[in-house]
Structure formats: structure tokens, C-alpha cells
Amino acid sequence: MLAKTTTASLLGLQVLKIDVEVDTSNGLPAVNIVGLPDASIKESKDRVRAAIENNGLEYPMQRVTINLAPADSRKEGTHFDLPIALAILMSTNQIDKEALLDTVIIGELSLDGSILKVNGVLPMIMELKRMGFNKVIIPTENRYELSMLQGLTCCFADNLKSLVKQIQAKIEFEEIDSISLIDATPSETTENIDDLSGQENVKRALEIAAAGGHNLLMIGPPGSGKTMAARRLPSILPEMSFEEAMEVASIYSAAGLLKPTKSFFQQRPFRAPHHTTSSVALTGGGRLPRPGEISLSHRGVLFLDELPEFDKKSLEILRQPLEDGEVTISRSAGSFSFPSEFMLVAALNPCPCGYHGFEDSGHTCQCAPYQVQRYVNRISGPLLDRMDLYVESRRVEYEDLTAKRRSDNTEQVKANVSKARKIQQSRYSGTSIKTNAEIKPASIQKYCLLDKEAEIIMKEAFVKMKLSARGYHRILKVARTIADLDSSEMIETHHLAEALQFRTLHHFKRS
DSSP states (O other): OEEEEEEEEEETTEEEEEEEEEEEESSSSEEEEESSBOHHHHTHHHHHHHHHHTTTOOOOSSEEEEEEESTTSOBOOGGGHHHHHHHHHHHTTSSOTTTTTTEEEOOEEOTTSBEEOOSOHHHHHHHHHHTTOOEEEEEGGGGGGGTTOOSOEEEEESBHHHHHHHHHTOOOOEEGGGOOOBOOOGGGGOOOGGGOOSOHHHHHHHHHHHHHTOOEEEEOOTTSSHHHHHHTGGGGSOOOOHHHHHHHHHHHHHHTOOOSBTGGGTSOOEEOOOTTOOHHHHHEETTTTEEOHHHHTTTSEEEESSGGGSOHHHHHHTHHHHHHSEEEEEETTEEEEEEOOOEEEEEEOSSSSSOTTOGGGSOOOOOOHHHHHHHHTTSOHHHHHTOSEEEEOOOOOHHHHHSOOOSSHHHHHHHHHHHHHHHHHHHTTTSSOOSGGGOOGGGHHHHOOBOHHHHHHHHHHHHHTTOOHHHHHHHHHHHHHHHHHTTOSSBOHHHHHHHHHTTOOSSOOOO
8 A cells, every 4th residue: 555755855955855655565574665765764664663663553564665756866864764654654554644745754763763853954844845835743852943934833743652643633733933942141152352452453354354254364473362353253243134044054954063042043153173174074075965164154254273284175175165155065976065155264373483573572483484484385375365354463462461441342343343234235135245245256346436546546556466356356345344334335545545454464475
């Protein structure tokens, strides 16, 4: 007898509706799963059998054929357990075949029938909702993942036996509005830029980077506050919009990193991988790829501390995502694209000992010239050219450390950043652009208008600084952001001058 349930397959972030078809017929007892299943799905027949029998239900002693349609696409994941089990129970008349029409079913089964949490529930449900499905059965542990979706009715299941009883008694679906999230703990918001002593140029660079979504490179001696400054950047970033929050939540759901807190859906991601991180961990990978660090930084910040210590291959991989806003990984199973529109913030020392060019810090550089140059050359010119702002972080003076700190600086800077972001949101309404950093070269002349004096200065700077076309565009985009912070429609001379100032490094020269 034939029965069918509906679920989904997640490949990267691509979602495909899957029909689980089960046919039970007379013959020697056997279970065959077809439709390009992976090893975890092939093993599900043993989990499903044990779960059904251990919950007092009847497993058919017949020939059972399970088809995952469409059969020409690969499937993987343990979330097929529950739809397979319910389809088997429907094919043996233990459940009414009409009870689960137009219902999406997702869940992993343990041997005792418990329904366990699975990864990727949010992107799967979002896509199937677009297809017209509005009834879902998912594990209770995945309840919080649907907290931001509307127009859905859900059944949250803990174990197979109780779920079957609900279905037999005409299952009642719960409105999605009843789901709540845990409040953020106070410790999550204690770090802010008020902690930075002195370093006004670094604070200004952080403000500009946050306002326009720009990439930032900080260079300075050890202990000058580069890492501390980068880790306080999230305190001045605006909260995510609903659309941005859903994009980020989908990526984290697929990676199994989504957290049931309100702050998770509001605060922008901040990722700081160690310099031993591999290229696959940065981009994402595996036989069927999962999101990597650059995708987990989507709409947020990717911080690379001690930049020259990273493997050069890993750093060069960043070049394409920084330009395109996405990373594409090709495998035998197909090509997978992950969004990667992030701010790259990097920190480094000027040389192996850390003091070259910063002798005013009280230390003398102990490195030979060839050591300094070899250290600098670990970072390629094309990668440096993709950084929008360069800033030097110098030694903090005693007076700065002991001076009374302002307690309202973070709120003021965040208000300035939010104001600039709102100006950009209005300017780019109806386009795919969200921040100035995302302006494409074809739109530079439309959005980055210079006054006459600024045009003269830009022409001279282009020649003297030997700028590439990319460098020229990035200076204009930074100047556009500075003008937005100043609520100016036109990029004026002082806006451009400040942008040019943040494009110069005095103590980091490549050969």
C-alpha cells in the first residue's frame, strides 16, 4: 500500500521539496531506500524500525520500498527519519492517509522514539512556506527557530508515540505567535568603545567603517589596542533589519549554531577565527558544503587578528567574496553558493618584533630589513587594495589611561552610525544596495558626486598615490560615508581629504 509525506532537503542553503513515498507489499521482509540517499538516510531504516517497535506500534513484516522524490538530486541528513516513520505508519493504516496532507514533517528519531533537534529547519521551512505550505511538524527543540515567521501553524513533537496519538485524534496545530525567545544576558553588551583610551583616530575609523560597512586595516605595535578596538566594533553597529536577521538566522540554522536569544536576532555577527584556521573553514566545505566563517560573518564583521600569520592561501580566498558578496563552492554533487557580505577588519604588527616605524613607543625594532619586508609581503597587494580604510594605532599615553572616560560616547557614535545608515537606506531604496560599501563601479558616478574643488584634489591624489581603479572607487565610497555622517548630499573637500587620509600607511610598505 502506498503512502506519502512531505519534507525538504538542504544542500548548502538550497532547499528542495522532497516527497517521501513508502510502498509496502507482500514478499520477504526487506527495506530499500532509493532516490540518491546518503549514508545517514540509509541508516535511518534501523532507527525508524527500533523507534516504531519501542513505542508499541507495528512495523510491517513485508517488503518496504522508500523513495525520496525527485530521485535525481542527492539527499542527506537525519531529518528524514520522522517523515519516513509516519509514511510507514500511514501505509499500514495505523494513521489516516489524509491526516498529514500539505504538512511539512522534519525530525530525527532516537531508538526510544524521541524526536531530536536537527540543523537547517529555518531555511527549509522558509522556502516551503514560499511554496504554499503553512503546516509543519518539527522537534520541540527547534521551536525557537520559527520565532520570526508569520502565517504558520506548527506541531512541536517530543516523541513518536505522543505524536501518533495526536494525529489519530485529529492533530491540532499551534499558532506561531505563541513562541517566545530568551532575553539577552547583560554580559553580552558590556564591551563598548568607551573602553578605548585615547586612539581618537582609531575610534573615528571604526565609526566610518560601521556607518558604511567598510573594510578596515589596523596596524600598530603590540599592546596599542588593535584587538580591543576591533572587538568593540559591534557596540556601535546598528541592529539588523528583519530581512537581514532572517538571512543570518538561515545561515546559522544550516550550520547548527542558531541560539534561542533575542540578542542573536538583533546583534550583528562578529567572528574572529584563529590564524591557524584553514581555507576550508573560512569558505565552508565538506562533501556537501556547510557555511564557513565568511558566511557566518554575513551582515556582520569578520575579524582577522595577526593577519600575516594566516596561511597565504586562506587570505587569497577572501578576495573573490569581498568583491562579489558571495562565495561559490563546486563539488561533484553540484555548486553551492553562500552569502558573504561582511566587513573585514584586520589587525597586524608592522614587523615580526612589532615595533618597526613605531620607535616612539619606547622600543627599538630588532628586525633586519629583509625580515621586515618578508613579513610585509605575506599580505598580497590585491588583498590590501580591497581594504577601504587604513589606520595606525599608536602607543597609549599614561594621561589617556588615567583620564576620566566619557560614558555616553558609545551611544553618540552609535546614533551617528544609525543616522548615516538611514540616509543610505533611503538613497538605495528599491535597489539591492544596503550600505555604501556595496556600491558597484557602474553606480559610483551616480551616488558619489564630488564638488568642483574635491574633483581637483581627487585627480591629483589619483596620480600621486598611483591608485588602481578599485582604490579610486573605494576612496569615493568612504568619502560618501563621511559625507553621510555629516548629513551632506555632496561630497565636499574635507570629506574627501579625510577619506584620503585613511588610505595612507606610513609604516607598511611592500616591495
